[in-house]
Amino acid sequence: MDCIITIDINTSAVKIAAYDLAGKLVAFRKGSFSILYPQPDHSEQDPEQVFITVLFVLKDLIREQILPLNHKIVSIVFSASMHSVLPVDSKGNPLGNAIIWADNRAKNEADMIKKLINADSIYENTGTPIHAMSPLAKISWIKNTQPERFKKTSKFISIKEYVIYQFTNQHVIDNSMASATGLFNIKEKKWEQQSMDISGLKTSQFSDYASIFNTDLKLKPGLARSLEIPKNTRIILGSTDGCLATLGSGVFGEGQATISISHSGAVRVAGKKVIKDKEHRFFNYILDQETYISGGPTNNAGVVLEWFASNFRNHPIILDFEDAVEDLFKEATLVKSGSNGLLFLPYLLGERAPIWNSNARGCYFGINIKHQPKHFLRATIEGIIFEIYSIGKILEKYRKIDKLYLTGKYASLPICAGIISDVFGKKVVVSNEAENVNKGAALLGMIDAGVFKNLEEAAKSIAMKNIFEPVSENNETYQKLFEIFQRLTHKLSEEFEMIEKLQ
Incomplete structure (x- = not known):
């Protein structure tokens, strides 16, 4: 064969x-x-x-x-x-x-x-x-x-x-x-x-x-x-x-976007035209002669989960962290949406989109006497997704997004997919493909072998597995918390620079 x-x-x-x-x-x-x-x-x-x-x-x-x-x-x-x-x-x-x-x-x-x-x-x-x-x-x-x-x-x-x-x-x-x-x-x-x-x-x-x-x-x-x-x-x-994660998730048309959460993360759309943003917040990368992949990346996704597990949950620092993360996520399901008002700014490695601030730093905000380790865990996951949402929200000024397709080990987990759907207030789709990047590469090989005529035809071959619908009550909670998340991010810009000089 x-x-x-x-x-x-x-x-x-x-x-x-x-x-x-x-x-x-x-x-x-x-x-x-x-x-x-x-x-x-x-x-x-x-x-x-x-x-x-x-x-x-x-x-x-x-x-x-x-x-x-x-x-x-x-x-x-x-x-x-x-x-x-x-x-x-x-x-x-x-x-x-x-x-x-x-x-x-x-x-x-x-x-x-x-x-x-x-x-x-x-x-x-x-x-x-x-x-x-x-x-x-x-x-x-x-x-x-x-x-x-x-x-x-x-x-x-x-x-x-x-x-x-x-x-x-x-x-x-x-x-x-x-x-x-x-x-x-x-x-x-x-x-x-x-x-x-x-x-x-x-x-x-x-x-x-x-x-x-x-x-x-x-x-x-x-x-x-x-x-x-x-x-x-x-x-x-x-x-x-x-580019290949986007293709391998089946995204190639209007109204669609991919969200990837692996070591880093990103929100991406495919199109024939580049996004022209005066503030230089988005990338425009070439896929083929006629197609661009546009969007914004975050430094702080899976690497933050690894940091949390290694330092606060007694997980050893292991090379293959992906195999251990699912148990971590199960504990987060024990906490209600919003982590009882605990917020996390996930900027452990500075940040790219949408703030493009290499001096940004992480912090937990709103800690009270009732918060337990499980709240910090869920707040960490939610903070990563709030950062992803801050990219997607601005991206929607340039592209219509009706449906989100998830790629990456973490984004595809049910708790992440559910939170993403609730935060964005949109339908979220998870494909049957465990490795979207590899599948995207395989589609290139299949085009070369004559199986498909072009990228658009190849993208349509991707089958979908699970669909998540937003819960309106959770969306309301997250919108209130996201407003605070955004305000903190911008208000602390001077403090980010001051603390960076002390590190």
């Missing part, structure tokens, strides 16, 4: 899934790796650890689940998280760790870029908000603070590009990933000269860009032998986790 292998490299794990040409999951393996926090505002990945984990998990899946069943691999499709920066030398060797999306060290560089006379033009041309998450700001930070490292760098690439380089010995970036760098012109589909001028780099110091459907890459012969697969196995460049 023919199958498509999908590789999703996310913040703390790689998920590798194989699908047959009917879109059915036939094999799955997962491997975890560490996120490194060497100091406040610094978030990194060891590129070698990431690649070794990808290779180990892929070999295990092929040997244990693919070869014994005589499946034939027709293609391998890649996906990864956005916004990582990895300097490499002329031989492709890493010059230190990769700086990932959650890193805030480049906030001063981002502030300086925002003050430039062409800041609006840079945002409009690249589709990426000017923020510390942006590779444009990260590269500027390296240039300003690590001049020797900057001078030794032959290319600036992402973790995905590094893994693909290890597979193929070629530096190539897909248009989706490129469009999330702040360095790529999403209109002209080429590297943006204004960004080159700021970074002090030439276009030759970035990978060649190509379509998400590109199949020009070839496996290294030695690697193909090690994996026990034909060296002419098709390598499909693929897209980003955010």
Whole structure:
């Protein structure tokens, strides 16, 4: 039987899934790796650890689940998280760790870029908000603070590009990933000269860009032998986790939006036109030649749940936290909606949309003598969802949203889905797909194999499992609490900056 292998490299794990040409999951393996926090505002990945984990998990899946069943691999499709920066030398060797999306060290560089006379033009041309998450700001930070490292760098690439380089010995970036760098012109589909001028780099110091459907890459012969697969196995460049999660949840038309809550979170819509926001609050990333994925990301989703469980619920700090979180959520169901008036601002890693404040910090508000640990637990979950709602509420000024589709391990859990429905006051749909990013990658492979004509047809193949309807009483409670949540977020902006300087 023919199958498509999908590789999703996310913040703390790689998920590798194989699908047959009917879109059915036939094999799955997962491997975890560490996120490194060497100091406040610094978030990194060891590129070698990431690649070794990808290779180990892929070999295990092929040997244990693919070869014994005589499946034939027709293609391998890649996906990864956005916004990582990895300097490499002329031989492709890493010059230190990769700086990932959650890193805030480049906030001063981002502030300086925002003050430039062409800041609006840079945002409009690249589709990426000017923020510390942006590779444009990260590269500027390296240039300003690590001049020797900057001078030794032959290319600036992402973790995905590094893994693909290890597979193929070629530096190539897909248009989706490129469009999330702040360095790529999403209109002209080429590297943006204004960004080159700021970074002090030439276009030759970035990978060649190509379509998400590109199949020009070839496996290294030695690697193909090690994996026990034909060296002419098709390598499909693929897209980003955010774009593929949207596609893999079945969202491709008007009135629909996805909410993802995994390590980070986001609200996204798909469309033929970009969102033009004067305050630069939303991203516009390329999916294919005609489709953009627009929306806003949050730094503080699953990572906050992991922080809470590790520090306050006696859960050990383990690499595969997703397997332990369901028990945590069961306890939260014992508390009524609103957590008895306890609020949580979830800004443990600063924040991206909609406030774009790297200095934002978390806090619990409204604590009284009656509050117990279970109230703090539920308030933590609700705080994350309030932050998601703050993105969605502004997004609705630009796109009509009638129905929400959930992706990610946490969002799909019943308690999360129910709270999201109650907070937004909208119908919420959970698909049958446990791994939406991998399924989105599989749909690209199925289009390449001729199963579907285009992305829109592929998206329609996604089946839905559960539907959640909002409870009006809960919605009223949440709207009252959200008003306080918003007021606190804006009123504490000066205090965020003051406390950050003491940390």
